[in-house]
Amino acid sequence: MRPRRFISGNPLTGRIRVPGDKSISHRSLMFGALAVGESRVTGLLEGEDVIATADALRAMGAKIERRQNADAVEWVIHGVGVGGLQQPENAVDMGNSGTAVRLLMGLVASHPVEVRFVGDASLSSRPMGRVITPLSETGAQFEASEGGRLPLTLRGICPAIPITYRLPVASAQVKSAVLLAGLNTAGITKVIEPVPTRDHTERMLKGFGADLQVEEVDGERIISLRGEAELSPQIIDVPGDPSSAAFFVVAALIVPGSEITIENVGLNPTRAGLFEVLRKMGGQIVEENRREVGGEPVADLRIRHSPLKGITVDPAIVPSMVDEFPALFVAAAFAEGTTIATGLEELRVKESDRLAVMAEALAHIGANVEEQGDGITITGTAGEYLPGAEGSIKTHLDHRIAMSMAIAGLGSQSGVEIDDTSPIGTSFPDFEQLLDQLTSAD
Structure with missing residues (x-):
């Protein structure tokens, strides 16, 4: 077990590159x-x-x-x-x-x-x-x-x-x-x-x-697909993972004074639904140096702290951001008004039941959350920090729960303790290092 408490501090500033998709x-x-x-x-x-x-x-x-x-x-x-x-x-x-x-x-x-x-x-x-x-x-x-x-x-x-x-x-x-x-x-x-x-x-x-x-x-x-295929070897440059970028995008949006650039992020339209939803909520997410690498669209993302507004998420967009909903739930907890997301049955069969686990975790730190059978309703704080909590958050060995609640901790008064950060290594070994880098005062 590797517990850690994440708490509000400096805004996020600087440039980073997230791991490959x-x-x-x-x-x-x-x-x-x-x-x-x-x-x-x-x-x-x-x-x-x-x-x-x-x-x-x-x-x-x-x-x-x-x-x-x-x-x-x-x-x-x-x-x-x-x-x-x-x-x-x-x-x-x-x-x-x-x-x-x-x-x-x-x-x-x-x-x-x-x-x-x-x-x-x-x-x-x-x-x-x-x-x-x-x-x-x-x-x-x-x-x-x-x-x-x-x-x-x-x-x-x-x-x-x-x-x-x-x-x-x-x-x-x-x-x-x-x-x-x-x-x-x-x-x-x-x-x-x-x-x-x-x-x-x-x-x-x-x-x-x-x-x-x-x-x-x-x-x-x-x-x-015609079978008995013959595949030819390739040279591949893997673009940055939008699912990994998601946590830093949300962190920069909710922490006042933040402005960051995330380089080389893959923006395949079947994967970039979160960024579209966050823009509809008022998030300032600008694509720079857009290009194509190995058949995949790529750009650098510049993100500034933004006042967010709650929305009703179109269920049709769910497949293009199914892994990013835990991060979206955190953004919704800081938005003005209510965010409603449905059609999320798939989240119940991920590394954990992400609907239930995120609803419990956010409620534990003071968010206004209501879990439904296939979705969730979150009424945000209109930019005010969440209270936080003394006890630790159970992440159920789920890397995305751990990273999402770490980001929530940056917008909390007393902090959020994650019971075990080690599962983050399954997808993002340098997550904590990059987060510390962006929140450093230097």
Whole structure:
């Protein structure tokens, strides 16, 4: 356990660069491992989740090296080719990474190998049924713990059956798992998305040379992938993770006198919903030096302290900011008026039940919060600091809860103590260091 109290102090000032995008980092390693030849990646997020992905791919035959060059760290991946994944000698430990385990389940499903996936207490509490269901249709077999949870044994099949799968809920992880199973499956694998989700998988698979088409029919996205793909190695520069930037954006908006710049932030439209919502609330978030890197839009974000107003969040935007709602809840607690967000059922099956945990945590430090079945209502302080609390906040091993409540502490009178900051390392190892840097008086 690594508790820490976060309390109001200096405004946030300066320039920072957040770690590489976690979603793109996972996929860079996976697709590089399935390409034939050498891929090179800079800007990779070196959090515990991504390292778990690298270790899992090594266990299945890929050669992955971390090289410290004079000006940057470079990850070099020698792939085994689509269909070339090998039987790991031991169980594959995915730590806390739900994204990695679900995507790897997709990869393994169409390979003739048997893999036992294990994880930490948080990951082992999360249901995998929404991935097991479509992958079972391809012919893969599963032996899961009660409730479709880890530990879980997957027996892949080759040749697998190409499927057409309509997503019952908006989930980029499920979509990606089905498409990745299709890479080593003869024929056309299709995913139908009634509601668009983040599209890193589609963009990157195209970049690696997969035969993938996206069309819109009657308001739905249909993604078609031709299997038995041949992926070509790539050179990738991973943009900064907007989910990591979110905490500093909110902190600068709520702490008076703050003005910061966050460099090189990925602004994929399927990921940037939070910034759109915060602007509607009155947040000053300016994009500078907008450019495109590896098919992904990128810009530097300049953020100034701003008086915020509560709004009703359009449920249609939820998939583009599903991981950022804990940070939004903090912003709403400082806004003038009431913020209402619904359609958030997905938050209940993350690293923790983020609706319940954030509602309890914010109420504990004095916020006016009401939790509903699929959403939350928060009446803000109109910029006044929250009281804070003496006891510690239970983060339930959830990195986003820990970071969100740390930011809330910067806008509190008596501070907010986080019961354990160590889970932050799964996605953002330098979070506390960068926060201290921005709040330093120097």
